[in-house]
Amino acid sequence: MDFLTVFPYVGILVLVLLNAILVLKRDITVDSHNPE
């Protein structure tokens, strides 16, 4: 099994992990029913 075949499987897991870190560092505001 070559590197580029394995890449997307590992890539997806790394991508969602990186995204989680980015979201946690980000300041998120939404607009006026259930304030936080």
Added chain:
Amino acid sequence: MDYFNEHWVTLVLTAFYVGGCLYIGWFFKKKASQGVEGYYVAKREIPGWVISLAFFSTSASTNTYIGQAGKSFQYGLSWAWMGLIWTFFCIVSWQLLGPKMRSQTARLKSFTIPDYFHLRYKSNMAKSIRVLSALIILFATIWYMVGIAKGCAHVLTSVLDIPYEYGAFAIIAVTCAYTIWGGMYSVLWTDAIQGIIMFGVAILMLAIPFMYAGGTANLMEAIGNTEHVTQQGEPMRSGLVTFGELVSFLYILGIGLAVGMKQISEPKNLIRFYSINNAKSMRFAMIWTPIFLGISLVCVMGLGALVHGMVNAEEAGYLIHHTDEVVGFMLDKYDNKFVNGICVAGLFAAGMSSLASVIIIIGTAFVKDIWHVVRPMDTSKIIPRTKWFMAGYCVLVYVLTLYPMAGIVELTAFAGAVFAASFFPAIFGGLYLKWGTDLGALASMVMGMLVNVVWRFGFRFEYAALKDIHEVIPAFLMAMLTYILVSLWSGKRKPDDAHLKLVFGTPKE
């Protein structure tokens, strides 16, 4: 009695699942009928975990769990690049559009994607953008619905021996009933439960080839070098585990973009941002939605390739020409009542969650964004008329499911490309570019459709070098460029400062 002895587990699980969906629809019936905001966007009061699961279950459908999973039987493990592109656009959608869209649509009191165009660009021309985008939704969505209904009906036929026409009727009728009763409330809550089932079933389906082959080493040995043939009759040998051998990367990239970019442009996905209740929920959904989708795609995108380890050469010779039957064949071969029952529930969940999401989009687009714009009606009539239209549209979908035309899969991918090119520039510009204009939005929408049609039907298949370049690529780039250039050229048409202040809120954002 033999029939019940053989199928009782699947029948009980299916009955339990269908009963649950109908109960949720009935439970929200009264609450959803109290006002348009409740019926259309669940009053923007839904918790983050529900929205997160609902976005995932709406994005993935039977096209994913049966169609895409089966495709890797033909294309090998590299097909998972599709999943990587898809997950990437899921992240882009939540990071780039999620919080902004929730804020702007609440301020503008927008309940649908077409009415967002109207309220954001605020002009008579914006009103025509609203009607045009609603028409695109009506035409582009029907193929998708027929494809899903067809997929679910085939599952019922192959697993429970239920005749195709009865199976299709049952699927459409149940989904239509709970959607009509509870509006967006029941769509979101059933979607969330279906998302949990789908996530579990994706992991379970991945385990089946490994359990059947007796471990990872055995399975990898079987698919690492196989005499099973490609569609052209050549032995695959190590093709299943070698990048680019069975399918060109350019082809995967094109299909991946056409399917993946639906996350940043298709109304059934974007409407999820409207209903989330607060910033804390938004943060939860931004983290967990890509995780639910990404892990599920890791499980199903290479599944077909692994099934090569469960079949003999003769069976593989048949399945290579019928990749839609690979997942059903895998379940038959494994032949475990409980596993089959759970997987069938998962496949229903995948189909019905996507079907319900588009039924409500269709109803709202026609009644509020076409009928109500052309001939304004009393607000008390909006919900009943939406319900009637959804029921009528479901009858049309049923008729088309009985007599499906050829090439539904291609039409669905084409519809995805139309959404990506025609809707994204006007949405992105609306959310981020204060200088975006109604003319820029309209021109980009028309350009997106035009390039899609011309590229696909004009010259994509006329030249060998272009056949793997999906129309979504040139159409998206041209539409984006058109939005920018026409908006700059028609700068005087941008809405007044007071309106832009309402749209973009206070500077702290």
